Amino acid sequence: MENTASIFGTGEARVRSMNARKFALWLFIISVTMVFASLTSAYIVKKSEGNWLIIEFPELFNITSVLIVISSISMHFSYLAARRDNLLNIRLGLVITGLLAIGFVVGQYFAWDKLVEQDVYFVGNPAGSFIYVFTGLHVLHLAGGLIFLFVVLFKAYTYKVHSRNLLSIEMCTTYWHFLGGLWLYLYIFLIANN
Amino acid sequence: MSVADIQITEVGHDDHHDDHHDQGFVSKYIFSTDHKTIAKQFLITGIFWAIVGGGLSLIFRLQLGYPDMDLNWLRPIMGDWITAAGKLDTEFYLGLVTMHGTIMVFFVLTAGLSGTFSNFLIPLQIGARDMASGFLNMLSYWFFFLSSVVMFVSLFIETGPASSGWTVYPPLSALPQAMAGSGLGMTLWLISMALFIASTLLGGINYVTTVINLRTEGMTFTRLPLTIWAFFITAVIGILSFPVLLSCALLLIFDRSFGTSFYLSEIFIGGEALPNMGGSPILFQHLFWFLGHPEVYIVILPALGITSEIISTNSRKPIFGYKAMILSMLAIAFLSFIVWAHHMFVSGMNPFLGSIFTLLTLIIAVPSAVKAFNYITTLWRGNIVFTTGMLFSIGLVSFFISGGLTGLFLGNSALDINLHDTYFVVAHFHLVMGSAAFFGLLAGVYHWFPKMFGRMMDEKLGRLHFWLTFIGVYLVFFPLHYIGIAGFPRRYYSFTSFETFSGFADLNTFVTIAAVVTFAAQFIFLFNFFYSIFGGRKAPANPWKSNTLEWTTPRVPQHGNWPGAIPKVYRWAYDYSKPGAPDDFIPQTIPLSHTPESNLPHEGELAKEEGVESPKKEKDKVE
Numbered sequence A: 001m002e003n004t005a006s007i008f009g010t011g012e013a014r015v016r017s018m019n020a021r022k023f024a025l026w027l028f029i030i031s032v033t034m035v036f037a038s039l040t041s042a043y044i045v046k047k048s049e050g051n052w053l054i055i056e057f058p059e060l061f062n063i064t065s066v067l068i069v070i071s072s073i074s075m076h077f078s079y080l081a082a083r084r085d086n087l088l089n090i091r092l093g094l095v096i097t098g099l100l101a102i103g104f105v106v107g108q109y110f111a112w113d114k115l116v117e118q119d120v121y122f123v124g125n126p127a128g129s130f131i132y133v134f135t136g137l138h139v140l141h142l143a144g145g146l147i148f149l150f151v152v153l154f155k156a157y158t159y160k161v162h163s164r165n166l167l168s169i170e171m172c173t174t175y176w177h178f179l180g181g182l183w184l185y186l187y188i189f190l191i192a193n194n
Numbered sequence B: 001m002s003v004a005d006i007q008i009t010e011v012g013h014d015d016h017h018d019d020h021h022d023q024g025f026v027s028k029y030i031f032s033t034d035h036k037t038i039a040k041q042f043l044i045t046g047i048f049w050a051i052v053g054g055g056l057s058l059i060f061r062l063q064l065g066y067p068d069m070d071l072n073w074l075r076p077i078m079g080d081w082i083t084a085a086g087k088l089d090t091e092f093y094l095g096l097v098t099m100h101g102t103i104m105v106f107f108v109l110t111a112g113l114s115g116t117f118s119n120f121l122i123p124l125q126i127g128a129r130d131m132a133s134g135f136l137n138m139l140s141y142w143f144f145f146l147s148s149v150v151m152f153v154s155l156f157i158e159t160g161p162a163s164s165g166w167t168v169y170p171p172l173s174a175l176p177q178a179m180a181g182s183g184l185g186m187t188l189w190l191i192s193m194a195l196f197i198a199s200t201l202l203g204g205i206n207y208v209t210t211v212i213n214l215r216t217e218g219m220t221f222t223r224l225p226l227t228i229w230a231f232f233i234t235a236v237i238g239i240l241s242f243p244v245l246l247s248c249a250l251l252l253i254f255d256r257s258f259g260t261s262f263y264l265s266e267i268f269i270g271g272e273a274l275p276n277m278g279g280s281p282i283l284f285q286h287l288f289w290f291l292g293h294p295e296v297y298i299v300i301l302p303a304l305g306i307t308s309e310i311i312s313t314n315s316r317k318p319i320f321g322y323k324a325m326i327l328s329m330l331a332i333a334f335l336s337f338i339v340w341a342h343h344m345f346v347s348g349m350n351p352f353l354g355s356i357f358t359l360l361t362l363i364i365a366v367p368s369a370v371k372a373f374n375y376i377t378t379l380w381r382g383n384i385v386f387t388t389g390m391l392f393s394i395g396l397v398s399f400f401i402s403g404g405l406t407g408l409f410l411g412n413s414a415l416d417i418n419l420h421d422t423y424f425v426v427a428h429f430h431l432v433m434g435s436a437a438f439f440g441l442l443a444g445v446y447h448w449f450p451k452m453f454g455r456m457m458d459e460k461l462g463r464l465h466f467w468l469t470f471i472g473v474y475l476v477f478f479p480l481h482y483i484g485i486a487g488f489p490r491r492y493y494s495f496t497s498f499e500t501f502s503g504f505a506d507l508n509t510f511v512t513i514a515a516v517v518t519f520a521a522q523f524i525f526l527f528n529f530f531y532s533i534f535g536g537r538k539a540p541a542n543p544w545k546s547n548t549l550e551w552t553t554p555r556v557p558q559h560g561n562w563p564g565a566i567p568k569v570y571r572w573a574y575d576y577s578k579p580g581a582p583d584d585f586i587p588q589t590i591p592l593s594h595t596p597e598s599n600l601p602h603e604g605e606l607a608k609e610e611g612v613e614s615p616k617k618e619k620d621k622v623e
C-alpha cells in the first residue's frame, strides 16, 4: 500500500481530516434513524386516527432491555481495553457482548411468543403489527451488528485490535451503542404511547 | 483483512488506490471503482432509461391524441397489449403511465443525473483522487443496475408492470386482485425500488463523506463551486428521505405479502369484505410524500448546481450572490421536509392543517425565486458565450420560472381542490421538474463532455437539438395548463365519452404531434453524443476557459486524476472578468500573491499568508 503514496505525490494535507469510514458510519446511522423515526411517526399518525388496540407489553421486554444495556457496557469495556492494549480483556468484553446480544435476541423471540399468547399477532390490528415491525427490524440491525462484532472478535484473536489500531473496534462500539439506544427509544416510545 | 487495517491519515494513502495501471477490461470498464467510469456507467444507463421512458410516453400520447387510431402496427413490439380491435389495452395504459413516471423520476433524473455528475465532478472539482470509497461507489452502481434489470423485466411479464401510478397509492397497489398490474408487476416494482434505495444511500453516503473529508488544501467550504454544494445538499436530502421511502415500501410489502393492515381497512371487493381492519391509506400518503417532496428537490438541485456553474462560466461573470445561492439551497433543503402535505390537500385533511401547509409551501417559493433571480442577474450584462451547454442552462432557468409560477396556484389549498389530479399538475411538474432537470442533465453533458471523453461535441448539432427541444417542450406542456383548467383528470385512458371535453380534442392531437417531434429531436443528441465519443474534435485542456479544478487535469484524466501532486486552491471558483486581471478568468489554482493587480484589499492581506515562495516557480507548476 505504501508505494501508492509516492505515485500520487505526498505532502497533500487535506483541509479537514476525519476518518472517512467513521464518518460514513455516522451517515449510515442517520439513515437507519430515519427509518425508525418514520415508522414511529407512522405509529403516532395511525394511532391518532383511531381504531386502535391497547396492548400490554410482555415483562420480558424489561429483561431484554437490561441485557442490551449491559452489553453496551461490556462493549465499552472491551474498547477501553483495546486502548490500553489489554488483549485479554478485549476478547473477554467482546465475547460477553456477543453472548448478551444473543440473549437479547432469544428474549425478543420469547416476547413475541408472549404477544401471541395475548392474541396480538403480526397480522391484525396495526397496533400489534407495529410492535412486530419495530422489534423485528431492530433485531435485523442487531444481526448486522453481531456480524460486525464477530469480525472484530476475529481480528482481536489475530492481534489486529490494539491501541494503534482502534478503528474497527471503535466503529463497532459506536454502532453497538446506537443499537442499544435505538432499542431503549423504541421501548420507551411504545410505553409512552400506550 | 490487510486493507481494512490501514488507517487513512493522509490523502496519498487512500487505500482503495491500489493502482493497477494496466487494469484488465473487466476492472477498467465493468466492475470499475474509478469514479469517472462509474459516472459514465450511470450516464449511459440513464440515457437508456430516458429512451425507454420517453418511448412509453409516446405510446400513451398517441392514445390521447388519436383515440381512434388503429394501433395494430405496434403489435410486433407490444403483443397482446394491443387488443384485437387495434386499441391500447386500458389497464396497460395505466402501466405505461406508471412506468413512465417511475423511470423518469427515479432512474433518469435521480440516478442518471446525480449518479453521473456527483460521481464525475465531486472528486474532480474538490481535488481528490477518487471517492472516499471506490468499492461502495461501485456497489452503488451495481445496485442501480440490478434495480434497472428488475424494473425492465417487469415491463414484459404477462400481467403487466405496476399500474397504480408512480406514487403507488394503496389500496390499489396493495391488493393483487384490484388490477392486473398490482400482482407480480407491483412486487417487482417494490423489489426494484428497494434495490434503488440501497443504491442511492450508498451513493449519497459516499458523496457526503467525500465532500467533507477529501477536499484538497485550500478548498474551504466557501470556495467550493456551487455544483459541489448542490450535489452535497442533494445527497444529504437523499440520506434523510430515502430511508422513509424504505419504511413506506416495507409496510406496503407486509400488507401485500403477509396480510397485515397498515394501509388497509374495511374494503369490499366484488361484494366481499376483506379481513383487513384498522389501517389507513392516508398513512401511506404521508410516508410517501415525506420522501416524495424532497425527491423533487433531489431531482432539481443538481441541475441547478450545474446551471450555476455553466451560467457563470459562460457569462464570464462571477455568479451573482454566491452565499445567497448556498443559503437558498440550504433553506430549500430544510423546507422541503415540511411541505409534503401539499400533495394531500384533498385527502380529507383538516382544513386548518391545509392552511399551515399552504403557508409553508409558499415560503419555499422564496428561496426558489432567489435562485432564479440570481441566474438572471448573473446573465445581466454578461459577455455571454452561447455554447450549447449555456443554451440548455438558460432553458432550464426559463422552465424553472414558468413551471414554478404554477406551483404558487397549486400550493393554495383552496385552489388545489379544483386543480388537484388534473393536467394542470402535470403541466406544473413537467416544466419545473421534468424539463428543467432534463435540461440540466443535457447542459451538464454538453459542458463536461470534453472532460469525460476528451473530445468536443458538435456545437451546430447541439444548437439544433436545443432549439427543437426548447420549443418542443413548451408546445407539449404549455397547452396542458388549459386542458387542466378545463378539468381533464390525469391518468384517464380516454376522454371521448365526455361531451364537455370534445372541444379540446384538437389540442390533444397537437400536443401529441409536438411530443413526437420533440422525442425525435433527441436522436440528434444521441447521434452527436455517440459519434463524438469516437470521432469528435479533440478537446483542448480548458475549452470553456473555466476556473474549476477539473480543467487542470490532463485531457483524459487517468486513475487518480492528476499525474503529479493534487493542485492547491487559493481562491473561489468565480473569478471571471475580475477588474485589473489580464485574462477574463483566474483558475482556482492561481495564488492570490501572483495576481496583485486584481486582488481586492482583503485578498491582498490573504496573499501574504499564502506562503507561496517565488511566483515564477509556482507558475511552472500550475501550467
Ligand code: HEM
Pocket: B167, B296, B297, B299, B300, B342, B343, B361, B362, B364, B365, B368, B404, B405, B406, B407, B408, B410, B411, B412, B416, B419, B420, B421, B425, B428, B429, B432, B433, B434
Ligand atoms: C415554487 C415552488 C413550488 C410550489 C409552491 C409547488 C407546489 C406544488 C403543489 C401544491 C403540488 C400538488 C398539486 C396537486 O397534486 O394537486 C405540486 C405537485 C408537484 N410538484 Fe410542485 N411546487 C413547487 C416547485 C416544484 C419543484 C421545484 C418541483 C421539482 C423540481 C416540483 C415538482 C412537483 C411534482 C413532481 C408534482 C406532482 C407529483 C404528483 O402528483 O405526481 N414542484 N407542486
Ligand SMILES: [Cu+2]
Pocket: B292, B293, B296, B339, B340, B342, B343
Ligand atoms: Cu411537493
